[in-house]
Amino acid sequence: MKLISYTLGFPPTEMRPGPAQRPWMDSTSDRFAYRCLPLNIANQYGWELLCPCSFEVTWDGGPSPDAMVVEILEDGWPHPTSHFGHGVLTFHVNQIFRTEPGTQLMTTGPMNNPKDGIAALSGIIETDWSHYTFTMNWVMTRAFHPVRFQKGEPFAHIFPVNLAAIEQIKPEFQPYETEDKLKESYEAWQDSRNNFNQELEIPDSQARKDKWQKAYFQGLGPDAKPTQKARHWTKLDVQPWPGSKAKKK
Template sequence: MELECYPTVSRDVTPPEIVPGRQPRAWMDNFLARHPYRCLPLNMANTSGWEILCPVSFTAEWNGGLMQEDIKLTPDRPHPHFHHYVSSHFSHGVLTFHVGYMFRTPPGWSMMAMGTPNHVKDGIQPLAGVVETDWLPFPFTMNWLFTRPGKVRFEKGEPFCFITLLQDHPLHEIQPVIRQLDSNPELRHQYDVWEKHRSEFNKKIFRGDPEATKEAWQRYYFKGEFPEEAGAAAPEGHVNKRRLKAPRIGR
C-alpha cells in the first residue's frame, strides 16, 4: 500500500516536510522520571500517523474580532512564501495552514487530518477533519481555532498537522453492543485478576514498599501479558512501538 503525496505548491516553493509521528512531548519530558512515557496508549497515539511540519517560525495574534484581518501573522524573519503556508482565511478566529500536498490513498481508505496527538498549545485548538482522499482531486487545509484573544507561537519544525488513515466501510459495519461483564466469564475472570493485582500494587506504592517503589509501574499491558493467575496466553500481534515509514521520492 502507498500513501501518495503530490506537492501542490509551485516549483519555487518548498512544501512542508512530512515525517513519521514522533514520540517525545515537552510536557511528558517535564514529569518526574518522565512518567507519561510509561503509558503505552499515549506513545502509540503519538506515533500512529505522520506529522506535517511548520516550515517557518511565526507568531499569530487574534484580537477577538470576526474578520479575516483580525488575525495578524508575523514570521520571525521575512519569508517570500510565508503566506503560501499559513493565512487568515475563514475569519472568526480560525487560523489556516496550507498542507502543500494533495494526498491519494488506496480505495476505501480516508485520511484524518488533526492536531498531533498529545501536543498541547495554549490559546488555540486544532480542528479535525476526515477527507475521502481515495478520489478527491484537490488538497485540504488544516485549521486551528483560537480559544481566546492573544498570541500563539509556532516554531519551525513544529507539527501543525497530523495525518492518519481509516477504512470507511468497515467502520460502518461495526455495531456497538453494551453487555454485562458477567455474560463473559472468561473476560470477567481476567478483569478480576487484573483489578486485584492493580489494587494490591497501588497499596504497596502508597505504603512505600521498597520492591513496588523500585518497580514503579506494572508492565502487563506494555509487554502484552496477563497476570499469571488469569490463565491466559499472551495476545498475538501486540505492538508496543510504532515505526512508520518516512516519505520517499517516487516517479
C-alpha cells in the same frame, strides 16, 4: 498499502513519522508519561506535517479575517493565513494526497501535543477520489494571547482511516461474564492494582521499588503470561517519506 503525495511543481510540505517524544512528557517526573503505552503509540500513529516558517499569531476576538494578525518571524512558504475569520488560523497543504480505494485520510493536530491559546481542528478527507488540496485549521481560544509556531514544528498529523468500516461496526453491551475468562482476568487485575496502589504508601515495599505495574506495557495478562489473542506493539515502525529532510526524533 500506498499513500501517495502528488507534488504540484513546488516543494511539498515537510513530513516525518510521528515521534513518540513530547516535551511535556519529557518534563514529567522520571518521564513517567512514557509509561502510558497507548499515549506512545498514538503519538507515532501516522505522519506529522511541519511548519514551513516561524510566526506569531494574535487574535482580537472579532469575527472578521482581519481580526487576526500573523507576524512572520522566520520566512518560509506558504505562510499561514486568516481566511475564514472567527479566530481560525489556516495552514495550506499544497499537495494532493491519494489513498487506495476505500481508505481516507484523517487530518488533525499533533497527537497529545496541546498548545496554549489555540486548538487544532480535525477533518477526514476522501483522498481515495479527491482531486483537491486541503487546509489544516486551528481555532484561537483566547483573545489578545500571542501564539507562536516555530519552523519545523508540527502543525498537523495525518493517518489513514476507513469510513465504510466504521459504518459496519455494530456497538453492543454485554455482561463481562459472557466472554470466556474475562470476568476472572479483570477481577484479578483489579485486585492486583488495588494492592499495588496500597503498597505504594509503604516505605521500602516492592511496589515502591517497582514504581509502576508493567503488565499492559509488556503485553502480559493478569497471570503474567503473554497475550495469545493479538499482536502486541510497544512502538511503531512508520515509514518516512522518500527524500524528506525531516527526521523522526
